[in-house]
Amino acid sequence: MIDNSLAVTDGGRTSPLRFALAMVPLLGGAGVLLAGSAAGAVSVAFAGEVPVTVHAARVSASGVSASPAGSGHGGLLPALATRAEHATVEDACVTSTAHLPVVGAVTAVVHIERASASGLTVQAGKATARSVKLSGARFTTPRVALDQPTGLFTVGAKNVSAGTVTTQPNAFTAGTITSRGVTIDLREGTAGCERGAAR
């Protein structure tokens, strides 16, 4: 008689066979989901505040509205909060540098052939573009009297398209993000993709 039990913890016995039978479908399902996400077949929801720089050859968005906001914990940094119902980025290069205790600076460079997001909210401290095209633009300022603006302004547009865009988002949320042609490269140091380096 073969006892396939193995003492793994102080508190109980774990059957290696059962453990393998449980892990195989889990890892298989995870592999399918990750492969589908990389191929653009599965949407992945993200919400985060990471120090990234984004270079993109072309950006288009619909249902856009933007207004000044405060960034950081406590709202110390001025920023522009932009909301887009749907946005598409082509030939983008995303750079994020983390300073680790032992390793030092490590930079993650992500090239994205095409990505689309719905329900996108981005709070950016800096954004530049070589060309911008708007349609259905609007500008509003809340007022209590005709000669006295009372609050922050809001600019918006039905459709926006821009070329050679560089932005440094402080925080973002998105309902779903679907990407295609994603390559991730981890490098030592702070060198990322330079302006125009997006393929």
Add this chain to the structure above:
Amino acid sequence: MTTVMPAGRRSRWRGWRQGRPFVAGLLLGLGGLELICVSWAGLGFLRFTGTAGAASWALGALIVVTGMTTWHNPALRFFSGVLAAVLSLVSLVAANLGGLLLGFLLTAVGSALTLAWVPPQTPSSPHEEH
């Protein structure tokens, strides 16, 4: 330097651990908290907005509950293990890529350990599962 625990308390603690999948429940709890922490630390002023923000809290809380269920009622380990496994896969697409993959790995291993745990065979519990 070691901390000396009274013999009675130590034996009770060891008996408590031996009667349940302790490491599995611990990993499930850590995985659920990691999902929440990634969302909490990363969202900043957008702390509770977006699909991923809400999903991280919901999935993380549910996974912590499965870990506590595994500890407090080991007889329900198959239910809690399968539920945690499904939730870990859902977290991959709904909660910041499973808490940047770390939360998914903790939860996946914890759920597999839960399902693989075999209770000690004692004569006093003849109706224990085989």
